[in-house]
Amino acid sequence: MVARESIRPGGRSARVQASVHAAVRRLLEVQDRSELTIPQIAAAAGVTPSTIYRRWGDLADLLADVAVERLRPDCDPADTGSTRGDLEAWFAQYVDEMSSAPGRAMTRDVLAGTSGPRNAGQCVAFTRQQLQVICDRATGRGEAALDLDALVDHVVAPIVFRILFDEVPPSDAFWRSLLDRCLRAPVAA
Amino acid sequence: MVARESIRPGGRSARVQASVHAAVRRLLEVQDRSELTIPQIAAAAGVTPSTIYRRWGDLADLLADVAVERLRPDCDPADTGSTRGDLEAWFAQYVDEMSSAPGRAMTRDVLAGTSGPRNAGQCVAFTRQQLQVICDRATGRGEAALDLDALVDHVVAPIVFRILFDEVPPSDAFWRSLLDRCLRAPVAA
DNA sequence: GACATAAAAGCAAATAATATGCGTTAGACT
DNA sequence: AGTCTAACGCATATTATTTGCTTTTATGTC
Numbered sequence: 482m483v484a485r486e487s488i489r490p491g492g493r494s495a496r497v498q499a500s501v502h503a504a505v506r507r508l509l510e511v512q513d514r515s516e517l518t519i520p521q522i523a524a525a526a527g528v529t530p531s532t533i534y535r536r537w538g539d540l541a542d543l544l545a546d547v548a549v550e551r552l553r554p555d556c557d558p559a560d561t562g563s564t565r566g567d568l569e570a571w572f573a574q575y576v577d578e579m580s581s582a583p584g585r586a587m588t589r590d591v592l593a594g595t596s597g598p599r600n601a602g603q604c605v606a607f608t609r610q611q612l613q614v615i616c617d618r619a620t621g622r623g624e625a626a627l628d629l630d631a632l633v634d635h636v637v638a639p640i641v642f643r644i645l646f647d648e649v650p651p652s653d654a655f656w657r658s659l660l661d662r663c664l665r666a667p668v669a670a
Numbered sequence: 671m672v673a674r675e676s677i678r679p680g681g682r683s684a685r686v687q688a689s690v691h692a693a694v695r696r697l698l699e700v701q702d703r704s705e706l707t708i709p710q711i712a713a714a715a716g717v718t719p720s721t722i723y724r725r726w727g728d729l730a731d732l733l734a735d736v737a738v739e740r741l742r743p744d745c746d747p748a749d750t751g752s753t754r755g756d757l758e759a760w761f762a763q764y765v766d767e768m769s770s771a772p773g774r775a776m777t778r779d780v781l782a783g784t785s786g787p788r789n790a791g792q793c794v795a796f797t798r799q800q801l802q803v804i805c806d807r808a809t810g811r812g813e814a815a816l817d818l819d820a821l822v823d824h825v826v827a828p829i830v831f832r833i834l835f836d837e838v839p840p841s842d843a844f845w846r847s848l849l850d851r852c853l854r855a856p857v858a859a
Numbered sequence: 860g861a862c863a864t865a866a867a868a869g870c871a872a873a874t875a876a877t878a879t880g881c882g883t884t885a886g887a888c889t
Numbered sequence: 890a891g892t893c894t895a896a897c898g899c900a901t902a903t904t905a906t907t908t909g910c911t912t913t914t915a916t917g918t919c
Contacts, residue, residue, distance in 0.1 A: 493914055494867065515784055520905065529869050534906065536867085541782075593730075593782040595704055598837055605835040634828040634848070642827035645834075646794040648787055659823070666855065682885055683896065709876065718898050723877065725896085 500526040501533060505547045514544070514586065538595065545594030548587035552604050557614050564619040564627065565664065571615060572656055575608075576640055580650035588645065608637060628663075635663045689715040690722060694736045703733070703775065727784065734783030737776035741793050746803050753808040753816065754853065760804060761845055764797075765829055769839035777834065797826060817852075824852045 504526035508517060519540055523530040537543040558571045578584050591600045609629065616627040636659045643651040693715035697706060708729055712719040726732040747760045767773050780789045798818065805816040825848045832840040 492867095492916095497868075518905070530905080531870085531907080532868055539906090589781050589786055592778050592834060597778055597834075601835040602837055634831075635824055638828040638831035639823040641831055641835075642823070645781060646790040646830075648791055681887090681896095686897080707876070719876080720878075720899085721897055724879095728877090 497526075497528055497532065498536075501528065501543070502547050502550060505543065506551075509583075509586075519543070541590075542594045542596070544590040545592075545596070545600045548590040549600050549603055551587055552591070552607060554607055554611055558611050560618065564615065564622070564624050567615045567618065568632075568660060568664075569657070571611065572636065572640075572660060573653075576651055576653075576656050579641070580644050585644055585650075588641070605633075609633065612637075631663055636660055686715075686717055686721060686725075690717065690732070691736050691739060694732065695740075698772075698775075708732070730779070731783045731785070733779040734781075734785070734789045737779040738789050738792055740776055741780070741796060743796055743800055747800050749807065753804065753811070753813050756804045756807065757821075757849060757853075758846070760800065761825065761829075761849060762842075764826075765840055765842075765845050768830070769833050774833055774839075777830070794822075798822065801826075820852055825849055 501522065504522050505517075508522060508525055517540065519533050520530045522543070523533050526533075533543065537546060558567055561567050561570055579588065588604075591597070591604055594600055612629055612632055616629050619625070619627050636656065639659055640651050640656055643649075643655070690711065693711050694706075697711060697714055706729065708722050709719045711732070712722050715722075722732065726735060747756055750756050750759055768777065777793075780786070780793055783789055801818055801821055805818050808814070808816050825845065828848055829840050829845055832838075832844070
């Protein structure tokens, strides 16, 4: 089962969803996710457990849903005046956010849900959208065109790979060198 | 809770572990993992559910444990005579295995367990070990030294990223171009 | 504005999974 | 052989999940 796609804003469904999401976020700050249960979330959100079971199916799917919502960017990348600056600023905050303990947990949650592919696809779409804005801006300035796919494959992917599979989070120097290398060899056809 | 590290081979613990792992593998072929339950696995393995709960904690951890075991390489990379050939052969089978439905599921399982970092770390260690063998072989032949980290960051990572986050599995052309690019610019200091 | 409709939530009871105390057994070590 | 310990089985208690049915709430129609 999966969360409904289109929910009228302001309706009862939306309110329930909001309070459940809020309850999850609140509880996750206080306790470990291995202790988290659906009845507990239901109580904290002021709804019946069966409501959650019917809408989200199980805990993994609910957590995935919450994580996707939290990973959704809320504004465009900062405009620093230069493409390089835009990219550096964006990746700095991206790495910072993603390699934090909650960030790692959210990424895992997104992948763990029953509909892992769907949720994960949405997340990478967010990332691409953000980078696309920077790419478009570069083109608008008349600078050399950026290769979005190269950025994803050679900067984003190694960063996320490290976050998911390595104990130590990616260092500042690490992602900067990835970005350097990518910008230096833009279209290695 | 986590599976014990060192278990004497041939002991009762080892037998229980083997039969539980086998039961999980067997059941996963027949039915969806969302239907899979611990009592069911216990019955199929001929043990008591409490045994599984005590040893593995929960289903996610058990699945992670099984997945790590299945991802453990059972032999060295094939020796094709050339480094390039070794890499191509190895990546061909790696991508094939990892992007299959069971492969994707296993990768997700590894990340989903309570001790995600530990298990994931083990998997990337397997990969590095395999690639290290190829690197050593290259050095032995007197060829140019390969950059293991570059292979992981710029070939393995984009492949795994695609498998985890994209709906469509990485194409043959995709990983070949990654490998090409990596071999052409080996030490881009 | 009252009324019908449908989707979603609440409630409560039934079922299933998970946790745990305690006795038993298998293997390790002397 | 005898002892010791870790792990298992069994039975029981607790907790989570599912489900049928009722009630609520928002929406669209007259």
